[in-house]
Amino acid sequence: xxxxxxxxxxxxxxxxxxxxxxxxxxxxxxxxxxxxxxxxxxxxxxxxxxxxxxxxxxxxxxxxxxxxxxxxxxxxxxxxxxxxxxxxxxxxxxxxxxxxxxxxxxxxxxxxxxxxxxxxxxxxxxxxxxxxxxxxxxxxxxxxxxxxxxxxxxxxxxxxxxxxxxxxxxxxxxxxxxxxxxx
Amino acid sequence: xxxxxxxxxxxxxxxxxxxxxxxxxxxxxxxxxxxxxxxxxxxxxxxxxxxxxxxxxxxxxxxxxxxxxxxxxxxxxxxxxxxxxxxxxxxxxxxxxxxxxxxxxxxxxxxxxxxxxxxxxxxxxxxxxxxxxxxxxxxxxxxxxxxxxxxxxxxxxxxxxxxxxxxxxxxxxxxxxxxxxxx
DNA sequence: ACCTGAACACCGTTCAAGT
DNA sequence: ACCTGAACACCGTTCAAGT
Numbered sequence: 001x002x003x004x005x006x007x008x009x010x011x012x013x014x015x016x017x018x019x020x021x022x023x024x025x026x027x028x029x030x031x032x033x034x035x036x037x038x039x040x041x042x043x044x045x046x047x048x049x050x051x052x053x054x055x056x057x058x059x060x061x062x063x064x065x066x067x068x069x070x071x072x073x074x075x076x077x078x079x080x081x082x083x084x085x086x087x088x089x090x091x092x093x094x095x096x097x098x099x100x101x102x103x104x105x106x107x108x109x110x111x112x113x114x115x116x117x118x119x120x121x122x123x124x125x126x127x128x129x130x131x132x133x134x135x136x137x138x139x140x141x142x143x144x145x146x147x148x149x150x151x152x153x154x155x156x157x158x159x160x161x162x163x164x165x166x167x168x169x170x171x172x173x174x175x176x177x178x179x180x181x182x183x
Numbered sequence: 184x185x186x187x188x189x190x191x192x193x194x195x196x197x198x199x200x201x202x203x204x205x206x207x208x209x210x211x212x213x214x215x216x217x218x219x220x221x222x223x224x225x226x227x228x229x230x231x232x233x234x235x236x237x238x239x240x241x242x243x244x245x246x247x248x249x250x251x252x253x254x255x256x257x258x259x260x261x262x263x264x265x266x267x268x269x270x271x272x273x274x275x276x277x278x279x280x281x282x283x284x285x286x287x288x289x290x291x292x293x294x295x296x297x298x299x300x301x302x303x304x305x306x307x308x309x310x311x312x313x314x315x316x317x318x319x320x321x322x323x324x325x326x327x328x329x330x331x332x333x334x335x336x337x338x339x340x341x342x343x344x345x346x347x348x349x350x351x352x353x354x355x356x357x358x359x360x361x362x363x364x365x366x
Numbered sequence: 367a368c369c370t371g372a373a374c375a376c377c378g379t380t381c382a383a384g385t
Numbered sequence: 386a387c388c389t390g391a392a393c394a395c396c397g398t399t400c401a402a403g404t
Contacts, residue, residue: 001397011370013398018368022397069252072303075319080328087330098345101337105347106354113296120255136258145263147270154284162281164288171289171358172351184378194389196379201387205378 001025026070033067034078036060039085046093047173053085054111054169061115068116083108095180103176110172114165130156184208209253216250217261219243222268229276230356236268237294237352244298251299266291278363286359293355297348313339 001022005012019025038056040049061068071079086107090100123129133152142149154160184205188195202208221239223232244251254262269290273283306312316335325332337343 002395013371014369016398072300075322077322080323080331084328084331087334091330091333097333097337098342101334101343102345102347102350104334106351109297109300109347109351110293113300114292116299117255117292117296139258139260140263145267147274148263148267150274150280151270151284151287154280159281160284162285164285164292167285168289168292168355171355175354175358185376196390197388199379 023073027074027076029064030067030070030073031076031078033060033064034076034082036063037078037082039081040089042088043092046089046095047177049089050086050093050107051169051173053082053089054107055166057082057111058115058165061112062119065119068112068119071112071116090176093180095176096183099176099179099183103172106172106176107169110168114168118165206256210257210259212247213250213253213256214259214261216243216247217259217265219246220261220265222264223272226275229272229278230360232272233269233276233290234352234356236265236272237290238349240265240294241298241348244295245302248302251295251302254295254299273359276363278359279366282359282362282366286355289355289359290352293351297351301348 001015002012004025005015008015015025019028036056037060038053040053061071083104087100087104090103091097095103121129123132133156137149137152140148140152184198185195187208188198191198198208202211219239220243221236223236244254266287270283270287273286274280278286304312306315316339320332320335323331323335
């Protein structure tokens with residue numbers, strides 16, 4: 001609040017003429033984030049549509065790294081539109097009510113769960129990440145943590161070329177598709 | 184800090200004789216949470232072992248709802264043991280280095296991503312959840328959000344009987360198993 | 367209707383002083 | 386070695402007073 005007011009060039013208390021609360025302000029900010037999410041069209045391919053929408057939501061959350069932590073607060077028009085879109089697309093894709101419920105939760109939980117964790121890391125560049133990784137490695141002797149060291153080395157060698165958000169997303173989507181077909 | 188000191192019956196500053204920082208204190212607390220995770224045995228079934236370990240980690244995080252938010256901080260012996268265990272089990276299960284990397288991230292991201300979001304909700308009982316849901320429903324007219332309302336009704340009717348954490352976990356595990364077999 | 371400073375009840379932490 | 390109160394630099398917010 002105090003920082004924001006200073007940035008705007010007003011006294012702190014002026015903010016409370018436009019906003020009830022810090023919570024109220026946050027809700028408004030979250031709605032702006034939700035507005036960035038590109039929503040899928042009517043009646044097309046559920047899998048590609050829900051995939052694109054999830055990726056768009058993920059990008060919106062990473063555009064505003066503070067946002068994921070607060071995403072679970074109250075409802076809001078733009079946030080509702082996003083959730084409605086996900087549910088609509090899979091229901092129109094012939095998901096049963098039950099499978100839609102499961103798929104909806106799996107997808108939305110994945111998006112913000114992944115986003116909060118990636119946003120938390122927040123190193124400014126890759127070099128900084130490498131430094132942090134190497135420092136962490138000092139607390140992990142190879143004889144006690146052989147697999148952990150192997151894994152870290154795998155990353156340091158730049159061998160991890162997969163986008164892990166999309167990788168998990170596809171695990172979920174493929175799993176749902178399989179359940180849809182065999183139900 | 185101030186609250187903790189009062190609870191212990193000491194002055195605030197006495198804490199700094201046992202702990203460098205609030206961060207230092209949190210790291211210690213996180214290690215205690217990590218200690219609650221039951222680690223899998225050597226050389227058994229990767230799928231059931233990694234599943235049990237993930238569920239145990241999830242339960243530990245929910246036992247201490249504040250913990251998920253800070254899980255991504257630095258390394259720590261107990262936290263390292265947990266990560267080492269996951270990596271070991273899947274590598275011993277004949278995962279390639281690459282698939283192990285993907286599986287490791289998918290599993291660990293799922294556990295804490297899901298935990299932080301569930302912990303955030305934090306209503307004390309089911310009645311309270313129903314109240315909150317119904318209040319949220321007021322901002323969601325049925326004509327504008329038909330699928331969202333259908334979904335909420337599905338929950339209010341108690342028809343969602345799936346444990347969504349385990350459901351997603353099995354989606355991931357089954358996907359990994361499939362990739363393991365066809366690689 | 368909008369702005370504002372003083373004041374309140376909170377934080378984590380430094381520092382100097384105690385035993 | 387362990388404890389501690391005063392003090393500092395922060396928070397979000399209430400309240401009464403301004404225009």
